[in-house]
Amino acid sequence: MGRPPCCDKEGVKKGPWTPEEDIILVSYVQDHGPGNWRAVPAKTGLMRCSKSCRLRWTNYLRPGIRRGNFSDREEKLIVHLQALLGNRWAAIASYLPERTDNDIKNYWNTHLKKKLERATCTAAPPPPKKEFAYKGQWERRLQTDINLARRALREALTVDGTMSTSPAAYRNPADYALSAHNISRMLDGWALGKPAGAGVSNPSAADSASASSSELTDCSSSSASNCAAPALWSSLLGCQSNAAAADEEMPLSALESWLLLDDSTDQSAAAREGLLRNYPF
DNA sequence: AATTTCGTCAACCGCCGTGAG
DNA sequence: CCTCACGGCGGTTGACGAAAT
Structure with missing residues (x-):
C-alpha cells in the first residue's frame, strides 16, 4: 500500500x-x-x-535565475507584494521569475524587513541618516503604516464574509486564483504606468511571470485598457474619475495612497467602500 | 594582529495538500 | 477508503566572510 x-x-x-x-x-x-x-x-x-x-x-x-543585488524596482515590487500577500514567498516569486522564493525570502528577512523597521522607528522626525538619502519618500511613508495597510487590505478583501480575512487562508484554490488574478491586474497597471526607461529588468518577464503562474492569473495578455486596474485605482482613491483619466495616472502612487489609508478618516472608509463596490473580487 | 560581532544566504526542517497504490 | 511518499511551501538554522573593536 x-x-x-x-x-x-x-x-x-x-x-x-x-x-x-x-x-x-x-x-x-x-x-x-x-x-x-x-x-x-x-x-x-x-x-x-x-x-x-x-x-x-x-x-x-x-x-534563468538571477543572483546578486536586487534592483530598486524589484525591491519595491517585493514590498508591495508582501503587503498584499503576506509571507507567501512562492506567490511573490511568481512575479519575479528571475528570483527564487528562497532568495526573495532571504532578501526580505535580511534587508527589507530591517529597513522597514528602521524607517518605522525613525519615521516621526526625519533622520538625517545618509542611509535614506538615496531612497524616495515612498518607502518611509509606506513602512510607517505597513501594519495598518495590511489590516485594511484584509478588511477590503472581506466581502459579505464569504472570503477569509486572511489571504493565507484561501483554502479554495479558486479563491486564491481570484485574489492573485486581481493582484496581477494591479501590478500590470502599475507596470504600465511606469516612467519611460524604468521597469522590470526584463519587460517580458512580467508577462512571463503572469503566464508562468497561469493557474493564478490569465491577465498576462491583458492590455492596459481592458485591465480593471484603472477602475481599481480610482475607486481606491475615492475619486469618480473616468477610466481613461485614471489610466493616465501612476498606479504606484495610487497604491501608496491606498496603503497609507487611515482607518479613522472618512476618505479612507469611502475608498474602501469604493473598492468593494467597484472591484469584483 | 587577534578576537568578537554582524550580515548574508544556502540548506535544512517540519508541515501540509495531493495523489499513487 | 486508507495509507503514506512526494512535491511544495514557509520558517529557521548555521557556516562563512566582512566589518568592527
Missing part, C-alpha cells in the same frame, strides 16, 4: 553541495528534465535525498 519509500535516511549527505554534485545533478536534469526527484539519487548515485536535489535545482541550478 502507498508508494515505496523515497530514500533511505542512512547515508544521506547533508550540507553544502560540491561542484561535482552540481554537475551530476545538472547533467541528470538536462537528460531527464526536472521532476521525479525521487529517482534522482538512485539514478545519479548522489548521496542526497530527493528533496535536497529538488531544492538545489530550484534554488540554485535552475537556468
Whole structure:
C-alpha cells in the first residue's frame, strides 16, 4: 500500500553541495528534465535525498535565475507584494521569475524587513541618516503604516464574509486564483504606468511571470485598457474619475495612497467602500 | 594582529495538500 | 477508503566572510 519509500535516511549527505554534485545533478536534469526527484539519487548515485536535489535545482541550478543585488524596482515590487500577500514567498516569486522564493525570502528577512523597521522607528522626525538619502519618500511613508495597510487590505478583501480575512487562508484554490488574478491586474497597471526607461529588468518577464503562474492569473495578455486596474485605482482613491483619466495616472502612487489609508478618516472608509463596490473580487 | 560581532544566504526542517497504490 | 511518499511551501538554522573593536 502507498508508494515505496523515497530514500533511505542512512547515508544521506547533508550540507553544502560540491561542484561535482552540481554537475551530476545538472547533467541528470538536462537528460531527464526536472521532476521525479525521487529517482534522482538512485539514478545519479548522489548521496542526497530527493528533496535536497529538488531544492538545489530550484534554488540554485535552475537556468534563468538571477543572483546578486536586487534592483530598486524589484525591491519595491517585493514590498508591495508582501503587503498584499503576506509571507507567501512562492506567490511573490511568481512575479519575479528571475528570483527564487528562497532568495526573495532571504532578501526580505535580511534587508527589507530591517529597513522597514528602521524607517518605522525613525519615521516621526526625519533622520538625517545618509542611509535614506538615496531612497524616495515612498518607502518611509509606506513602512510607517505597513501594519495598518495590511489590516485594511484584509478588511477590503472581506466581502459579505464569504472570503477569509486572511489571504493565507484561501483554502479554495479558486479563491486564491481570484485574489492573485486581481493582484496581477494591479501590478500590470502599475507596470504600465511606469516612467519611460524604468521597469522590470526584463519587460517580458512580467508577462512571463503572469503566464508562468497561469493557474493564478490569465491577465498576462491583458492590455492596459481592458485591465480593471484603472477602475481599481480610482475607486481606491475615492475619486469618480473616468477610466481613461485614471489610466493616465501612476498606479504606484495610487497604491501608496491606498496603503497609507487611515482607518479613522472618512476618505479612507469611502475608498474602501469604493473598492468593494467597484472591484469584483 | 587577534578576537568578537554582524550580515548574508544556502540548506535544512517540519508541515501540509495531493495523489499513487 | 486508507495509507503514506512526494512535491511544495514557509520558517529557521548555521557556516562563512566582512566589518568592527
